[in-house]
Amino acid sequence: MSTRIGKNYRVLIAPETTYGEAASGSFTELPDTIGFAKVVNTIARSAKTGTLKKQKYETNEGTTGATATLAGDFSPSHSIALDMAMFDTTSPRTIPASQPAAYSYTLYRVWTEDSKVDYVPGCVVDSFNVTGNSGEVVQYNLSMRGNDLIREGASGSIAGLAVSSCAPDITPFLFADVTADMLDSNITAINSFDLSIANGFQGDPEIYQNSSTKNLEILTSVDNTFNFSWNYDKDHDDEVYDHLVSSSLSDNTIALVATAGTFTIAINGKYNDYTLPDPDNGVFVSTAVVEILSDCDSSIEGLTITTT
Secondary structure, three states, X not given: OOOOOOXXXXXXXXXXXXXXXXXXXXXXXXXXXXXXXXXXXXXXXXXXXXXOOOOHHHEEEEEXXXXXXXXXXXXHHHHHHHHXXXXXXXXXXXXXXXXXXXXXXXXXXXXXXXXXXXXXXXXXXXXXXXXXXXXXXXEEEEEEEEOOXXXXXXXXXXXXXXXXXXXXXXXXXEHHHOEEEEOOOOEOOOOEEEEEEEEEEOOHHHHHOOOOOOOOOOEEEEXXXXXXXXXXXXXXXXXXXXXXXXXXXXXXXXXXXXXXXXXXXXXXXXXXXXXXXXXXXXXXXXXXXXXXXXXXXXXXXOEEEEEO
């Protein structure tokens, strides 16, 4: 019996030119934690025994797919995560008005002890989160849906697939180096933040069609939110209420800074939730949720991420 122990693998990501066809030749390698799962949907048959002993002919294998997750320390080396989540590969990145022609990726896990490879083609991002908390490294998490899961393949069968002898040595973003300009520049010191991008896709009948595997993915919605907390400011916290009822968009900016690069996140939207401080927890701490919104002619983008 052959076993696998520990995180003895490399993670590589490559953009696809055709949905569901394993990508090759242009890889980004990351030192992160990856998870794969095969998805098999069963079909209930009309033939039922009605007894305690169910029979094998009562169900059939139906459609198949896969899920994938990727998580780790966020850094300037992770611009490909922005490409995937925002369907935009050029800085400054914004949410596109429509789905681009090439939109999917192949996610690879290459085992270092024998160069075998697991991979999921046809990956698109369901959700993307970037979180930061005081005293910690900024973290990210990608949740994806894919076309299939191939296990224990030969890495030599993937053109151009090669891994370094050591995991990439990235320089992560530290929360201590984050700069913030929130609430019309009245809040510059924050305790935590969470940027969330949630992508919605068309239902199974339209993406599987007359096939047991996905033929395509169709992006139908994008919902973005930004949460943050700060020490209550008695001179300015009442202004949050002005933003809660305002018909205009509020602009906020947060910059993730490292020696290798900076990600500047410009957020426009409406404050749709504000949690009052709890006087029983020492220093008052306020929290707010910004629903990220654009205006009708895109002269104000809801979310813009600039990488430098």
